[in-house]
Amino acid sequence: MDLIQWFAAPLQHEFMVKAILVSALVGLVCSALSCYMTLKGWALMGDAVSHAVLPGVVIAYVLNIPFAIGAFVFGVGSVIAIGFIKSKTRVKEDTVIGLVFTGFFALGIVLISKITSTVDLSHILFGNVLGISDSDIIQTIVISVITLVTLAILRKDLVLFCFDSTHAQSIGINIVFLYYVLLSLLSLTAVAGLQTVGIILVVAMLVTPGATAYLLSDRFDHMVLIAMASGVFSSVMGTYISYHIDGSTGGCIVVLQTLLFVVAMIFAPKHGLLVRAKNS
Template identity: 85%
Template sequence: MNTLALLDWFTTPLQHEFMVKAILISALVGVVCSVLSCFLTLKGWALMGDAVSHAVMPGVVIAYVLNIPFAVGAFVFGVGSVIAIGYIKAKTRIKEDTVIGLVFTGFFALGLVLVSKTPSSVDLTHILFGNVLGISNQDIIQTVIISVITLVTIAILRKDLLLFCFDPTHARSIGLNTGALHYILLSLLSLTAVAGLQTVGIILVVAMLVTPGATAYLLTDKFDHMIPIAMASGVFSSVIGTYISYHIDGATGGCIVVLQTLLFVIAMIFAPKHGLLVRAKSSDKAQNL
């Protein structure tokens, strides 16, 4: 591809207002999801992210029926799912991963039923797969507000959240309210899931909440470096994935997540310290000694 063709590839979509909006919102959501992804990766909450992102679906549908912001319904059901997980775990002998699977599939199934029975002029299946190319100004405002709230909260509580994710026992011993931090992180997760609905939908939002952090985790051992690496990965895949979806007329959310996954695979193979190639070389050297 020559320089002129490459320039045309990038500039042609920008002639459409809906593409400019889609690229900017995708980049913003990529930043928010990537930052939160680092904390979820450190905490080992990938499955919890999956649970919350799926559990918000009935809340979004009910919010639509009641004509209130999606974020309100999603927040209530996201936090409600976490409370349900904690209650069932405390009252039964079932292990946490099983409880998470039960709760999030139950909530998700309820959401599907509500979608099928809700008369709507809006295609609520966009909740599942995202619709960033058709995002409304109201949804843009909502996404920006959620993003600002999430990023500001993380910036203020960054050190406390980091210690809570890395070593909750030590965090508790020095006087931090780990219970509050637990629910703050889960609340941010619920809100971020709503922001991700507009770009990739419920089904794929968990990838945006896990993959950038996992990619960065392979590339660095320092958390201060992990966040910018994850952000770069998230923004790059969100923006370029949106471009690719335009040129191939494919699903935007799918293109974004496929690109994120490719970046993870590349990091997994070529990471300078933890990549498969480096480990294979180290193994060969050990055998030759």
């Protein structure tokens, strides 16, 4: 099979065209948000929120309301629970995060196992971008637009909040507002990501592109562009690869993102292992 045929074959199927476009959009949005998560050091928080939205998504399905509503409620609820437990006990934050997100995630699995559904709710765990419905595509587009527009409008404040929240507060920026804005976007983006890679792997899409770009650039604007490029590339190519090897789409996307990170880790011009070994 020549290269042109390799790229053209999946495009003969409408479901593959939809999958490629949706994966690219989700990769773009998750990558943009991942830069802020990386700068803030919120990998664990991203893990917590992305897993905590599971019961909210299942309950939203039962109530026949948009998944985003259930995810938002449980995503923000998990953060409130983390803050409450941290302030009322002597348990450290990383331990509290682990307790809360595993508890919420387990509740979601119990709900999935008990609810009789015409839809295979296990797709929430592993993603099902190849069978995505038109209504889910519209929901993904709406979430993506909300996230990208919010990040663009609040870009300067969010960058300062993520880089140095103490300084941000000292010059009059409402860091509590920014804290919940970022967590709200995280909850919404987790819903978009679950359509492509599922709840279990969505944290990779919210962390890996930003981490890869962080190794390749010291300027935040460049970091965002690099992250978005790597996110879109891995999402599109991962979908193509999954078609040709008949493998998990979400798994292929995340494996490709991880490989890009490994390449950056080794060959990054300023922070790569080869440069560090040469300079040491």
